[in-house]
Amino acid sequence: MAERYVIALDQGTTSSRAVLIDRTGAMVDCVQRTFEQIYPQPGWVEHNPHEILLSQLGALTELINRHGLSRENVAAIGIDNQRETTIVWDPATGEPIANAIVWQCRRTAQMVDELCGSEDVRRMVRQKTGLLPDAYFSASKIKWLLDNVEGARERAEAGELLFGTVDTWLVWVLTGGLVHATDRTNASRTMLYDIHECRWDPELLELFGVPTEMLPEVRPSASPFGETSYPGIPAGIPICGVAGDQQAALFGQCCFEAGQAKSTYGTGCFLLMHTGATAATSRNNLVTTIVASPPSVSEVEYAFEGSVFVAGALIQWLRDELHLIRSVQETEFLAKSVPDTGGVYIVPAFTGLGAPWWQPDARGLICGLTRGTTPAHIARAALEALAYQTCDLARAMEYDAGVALKTLNVDGGASQNDFLMQFQADVLQTRIRRPQNIETTSLGAAYLAGLASGFWSGTDELRSLRSTDDVFGPNMDQARADELLAGWRTAVGRAL
Secondary structure, eight states: OOOOEEEEEEEOSSEEEEEEEOTTSOEEEEEEEEOOOBOSSTTOOEEOHHHHHHHHHHHHHHHHHHHTOOTTTEEEEEEEEOSSOBEEEETTTTEESSOEEOTTOOTTHHHHHHHTOSHHHHHHHHHHHSSOOOTTSHHHHHHHHHHHSTTHHHHHHTTOOEEEOHHHHHHHHHTTTOOOEEEHHHHTTTTOEETTTTEEOHHHHHHHTOOGGGOOEEEOSBSOOOBOOOTTSOTTOBEEEEEEHHHHHHHHTTOOSTTOEEEEESSSEEEEEEEETOOOOOSSSOEEEEOOOOTTOOSOOEEEEEEESOSHHHHHHHHHTSOOOSSTTHHHHHHHTSSSOTTOEEEOOBTBBOTTTOBTTOOOEEEOOOTTOOHHHHHHHHHHHHHHHHHHHHHHHHHHHTOOOOEEEEESGGGGOHHHHHHHHHHHTSEEEEOSOOOHHHHHHHHHHHHHHTSSOOHHHHHHHOOOOEEEOOOSOHHHHHHHHHHHHHHHHHHO
């Protein structure tokens, strides 16, 4: 019998990947294709939906051809995706009515302020969705498209247009237009979905002027989403797992229970703490979101989530704009070449500060500079800034959840930096656990599809697959950690 695999489609903000994963959870192969970022005006970010498709389907086709895969070889496909990015299309032609509005886009900020200006409305949105009213989420992006594309609102109200986040767009295309569905994790990021009642909410739909007819069906993350029916791809492969990228990473880290947490260090930084069946409300500007659950769990489960807007992007800024470093990898060598930052702090509020501050108007700064400051001090301060921001999120989550964080699971590109991981353990005074395979987002999509299709037996088997992890324990005493954090909060106060 031919060896069988699960394929994860990892559709991100700047690239699409197709990842082949075997029964041991190992990544056998990966094909990645980038696509264009479109910036029509300052603060606007768009993607061409056809380019998203071409990159994702091209990567999948190449992976299939490279390994001669057939329906017999592939047990299931799982999808994880950039969240909140909004696409509206005509199902009769398959043509989007405009470019996708990307999660980063700020064009609807004023709209959200106007629609959610009263405290009563903000409270209603927060209570039902778990989210802070913001242009980040999909609701205002849909309204903008319907209001600004000629004839779109009339067509949507007549049932002639469909809305979807990127997962829905991919499922619709892969199934030959037969399935218009999303999963609960992506639905919970639209600001239109009641996360307690698990339904599209009529009051929110009216607030944002979104017709019910254009909304996808919402299904559990580990469940059937149809079968492949697209030229060049073997027909009949079940699509059995769908989750937003951060919830997929939480699942890929085997955080299946309340109190378990993960932090992804990418362009931004996303920290999620599983809270079980409790949809708690944060007092620290964290959002409450639905998590991906294994098929054995029937009840809806939740997490606190906090976002750091600028993480790895800060290191790229040192390289591309300031030219202080030649490569991202160089920061670890520079950071270790000096005993400390010499009192330098960087607050990377390039696009405001996320949770727990949630100040979109804050701006970045470097403080504590002296004549003796060197590129090494600034490089170290940049890495430390990533750890401080994560520490702020973790402390807020501990307070809101009433649970002490014993271990923080980490992934993402910057988690490969040993200096950063050790410093994170030091200031957080918590154990940091880094898996051998840091591509936990695609692993989470594969795990969901594999469980739903019977490829893996259950979560105990998934836990047993984890390779030997790297563990970083705190080497710094509490007093020194408190002193450094006090300096950080002084710097943040100046940025605010």
